[in-house]
Amino acid sequence: MTSTTLTPAVPAPDPAGAPADGSAQPPAVVFVHGMRTSGAIWDRQLEHVRALGHDAVAVDLPAHGARAHERFTLDRSFEVLDEAAASFGPGRRVALVGLSLGGYTSLAWAARRPANLAGVVAAACTSDPKGKPVALYRDVARLVVAGGGAVGRGARWAARTSGAAWSAITRAGRSLPGGGASSHALAGPGDAGAAHRPAAPGWHVVTDALTQLAGRSWLAHVRDVDVPVWLVNGARDHMRLDEQRYLAAAADAALVVVPRAGHDVNSEAPEAFNRVLGRALADFGRGRGARLGA
Structure with a gap:
């Protein structure tokens, strides 16, 4: 080694x-x-x-x-x-x-x-x-997936605030969790509707992936x-x-x-x-x- x-x-x-x-x-x-x-x-x-x-x-x-x-x-x-x-x-x-x-x-x-x-x-x-930060991030992602209207707005607020716990582990420098920086490069706010750029996957993939990885x-x-x-x-x-x-x-x-x-x-x-x-x-x-x- x-x-x-x-x-x-x-x-x-x-x-x-x-x-x-x-x-x-x-x-x-x-x-x-x-x-x-x-x-x-x-x-x-x-x-x-x-x-x-x-x-x-x-x-x-x-x-x-x-x-x-x-x-x-x-x-x-x-x-x-x-x-x-x-x-x-x-x-x-x-x-x-x-x-x-x-x-x-x-x-x-x-x-x-x-x-x-x-x-x-x-x-x-x-x-x-594993552990509480991963469970928190996964659960917030579930709220975002399930939420609609006021619930959805609350879930998105929770994602922005509670996501800091996960970011404390995953982020460093200008990175975002799981390749997030590249995700934003592929489909950032200015790319909405751009046919040549694939859309970043939704939050459901976070819940699915962390459920698979957790434990x-x-x-x-x-x-x-x-x-x-x-x-x-x-x-x-x-x-x-x-x-x-x-x-x-x-x-x-x-x-x-x-x-x-x-x-x-x-x-x-x-x-x-x-x-x-x-x-x-x-x-x-x-x-x-x-x-x-x-």
Whole structure:
């Protein structure tokens, strides 16, 4: 296990891109977005890994993007990841890159030990989603979903005020919970009615997602992952609360903290995140049992 803070001097990945296990192709990459966003947040990362020689796709989780008509469940999310991994062809090794909700989902999927998984980059998801702040945020979201008229106005007021409790955990710098900053970039107030911009998912996805996540311990999932795990956090992200516990729980892990970034680390510090991503993908190609970074 290793831990580091990102510095400008970053070793370049193997230019050949060939994994050490003799596989003919470098691992394909599946990107998994955070809550109330879509696969569109990964555009710069898709361009980067494809330039490194990796096939890649950014999925939309249930209740998001092209799957906005679906309800969010982990089981359905696992099916989405199964389909994405299979899309690269039989036997192709696959790496997962997930942010926030997408990171939790990726770790839970990886804990099932799917065949041909090469490694996981789990960003902004090293704090177990449990306890009173999560329950409060989920319950306020339920009020917003159920409310109408005066009740709806009261629920929205409760969301603005009570949401501060959740923000105390999730926010840092200019970040918003679960990729919220990217969500607003996709569909901010000025974008109402813009046909080319997808609308951010409604509050129902918050209730569904937190209901699915609440009560689980992702430390147990991390312990069950049998491939390398790279944990990536923005230095200003309060979701780093348990990062050292996650690092210790994994059998084969690295921790990278990106300076001056918050929760939406891939969009707030895209160049730094891409450098980390290149290092991680190169690391996923090493032989099992080799030292991290060797």
